[in-house]
Amino acid sequence: xxxxxxxxxxxxxxxxxxxxxxxxxxxxxxxxxxxxxxxxxxxxxxxxxxxxxxxxxxxxxxxxxxxxxxxxxxxxxxxx
Numbered sequence: 001x002x003x004x005x006x007x008x009x010x011x012x013x014x015x016x017x018x019x020x021x022x023x024x025x026x027x028x029x030x031x032x033x034x035x036x037x038x039x040x041x042x043x044x045x046x047x048x049x050x051x052x053x054x055x056x057x058x059x060x061x062x063x064x065x066x067x068x069x070x071x072x073x074x075x076x077x078x079x080x
Contacts, residue, residue: 006069007076014080032067033074050078 010027017025036054043052054063054071063071 002065002069003072006073010073010077011080014077027074027077029074030067030070032064032070036063036067036071 013027014025016022033054034048034052036058037048037052038055038058041052041055043049053075054067056063056068056071
């Protein structure tokens with residue numbers, strides 16, 4: 001119930017911006033998009049960049065639905 005609205009809502013805003021030739025759009029991220037990374041996948045320097053993401057397929061005992069929705073929505077925005 002959280003994932004589809006988060007992803008589709010983000011993409012709807014970006015499509016509207018493109019349609020109306022908006023030149024800048026700020027998307028505020030969430031720590032949830034990076035806080036569910038297994039220690040084995042942490043960056044060696046401890047700096048999280050746009051290449052480091054929470055692991056949405058880790059399962060409900062590891063990542064919350066909220067964090068999964070934030071991760072997938074932000075990934076969709078970057079891929080847009």
